[in-house]
Amino acid sequence: MVDGVHFTVESTPWRDLGWKAIASNISDVAAMGGTPALALVTLGLPPATPVDDVKELYVGMTEICREFGARVIGGDMVRSPVTFVTVALTGIATGNPMVRTTAKPGHLVGVTGTIGGSAGGLRVLLDQNGVAGWAADELRAIHRRPRPHVPEGQTLVTNGVDSAMDVSDGLADDLAKLCVASGVACDLWAEKVPAHPALKTVFPGDWLDLALYGGEDYVLLFTAEPQVMSAVMDLLPDDAAVIGEITDGPAGTVNVWGPDGSPHLRGGAGWDHFI
């Protein structure tokens, strides 16, 4: 995570930065059906960085590590003109890890929880006028402290799901990546997407775009044959939902359909890592 690209030192509390840097890595482990284990943390810091800020960063890291059974065991700290945080995390998988390359036409597409809360929270935080109320508070909390879906990943991998990834760059974007990797296409049913209730409350006009094209949700996106999907849905939290179907169209194509069966037009953009 790089200052000015993935966060800003001015607007992100160091404790939250620590939490999120570890959270995104734990989420990657969860997406393969693993449990997180040992982390190495490398910090690039300008010499003027206050020591207390660095301590706060580690408090945030320690908080999430404790909750998910991970440990920071080492790393490095170097001088840098730009603040950055790099985390390498090992995970343990007892069976075959879930991957992105095994989605097949006829598979249903599922998510393990509500979508869009983090993107909504970011928009609330950036709003100059301030947004009040329980729903805004909840979105802010989701953005600041995302919770990786480790137990959900365990449920998937132990019940026959072999195709999964986490939603970090936005649902539609990540689904396209999964389809590219598997050489398949997909229909996504917009009205089935489990947008976070607080998102609908705070953003009655934009909630669907935030859910489809926002990022950092850290729920798991997965595909499975209908029978496996049905069995797994009974075991997942109530927020989990079936949101689409894999087809044999052009690899990487994601067709988003509105409730009336017409194509849903994209009003936002996903996150691009590099450009």
Next chain:
Amino acid sequence: MVDGVHFTVESTPWRDLGWKAIASNISDVAAMGGTPALALVTLGLPPATPVDDVKELYVGMTEICREFGARVIGGDMVRSPVTFVTVALTGIATGNPMVRTTAKPGHLVGVTGTIGGSAGGLRVLLDQNGVAGWAADELRAIHRRPRPHVPEGQTLVTNGVDSAMDVSDGLADDLAKLCVASGVACDLWAEKVPAHPALKTVFPGDWLDLALYGGEDYVLLFTAEPQVMSAVMDLLPDDAAVIGEITDGPAGTVNVWGPDGSPHLRGGAGWDHFI
């Protein structure tokens, strides 16, 4: 490794940067008596970075990994205003790892090879006038392609040495760190330091300061009881040498003695990671 701090994009070939980023990590594993295993590489790159440069970086990484039995198995690539390379490397140790906290008064101090070649090579590379000849070529090669002492570390750990670290920030500086960690002091005999022969040739006036206070040598520095030291020296390459003795003086004090028994005055400075 951060552009402008540990290297510069203008003066460091990308292939050498790849080699060195992995080398410094392999050296840390070697210093504990381990063998390198699996690497995760995170790159921070400005969007204008040519793809061919990134490929060259990986060629350099692959070259050194092949030589030392390591593998790059993954990582991440993010946008950043400043180029940086972060490596996390796992290593395997079959016995107890060597550490910095077990040096004891009466131990002799050894190094596993020649010192100062990398610092000499850097000075040759930075010389605007250019330095020619076999010795300058050799120093340049040492600086560009340092070789971690993995087999030497294996020799140490399997023959009773339990106190070691690698020389990355400069011999005197690193020896002071080892002494701080162990709560001991040390006498360092300057004339026993195995300065690289090419270093004496190219820098007849400065070679000792370059050997004592230069960096990135990646030889191993270790301490052991005289009997263990004697046995280990027979097994190490001919360049290895006994260069001093641990004493019970103030923790972290390194007294450097000249050939005539007078204190050697420091003419340079070690590398400081942060200030």
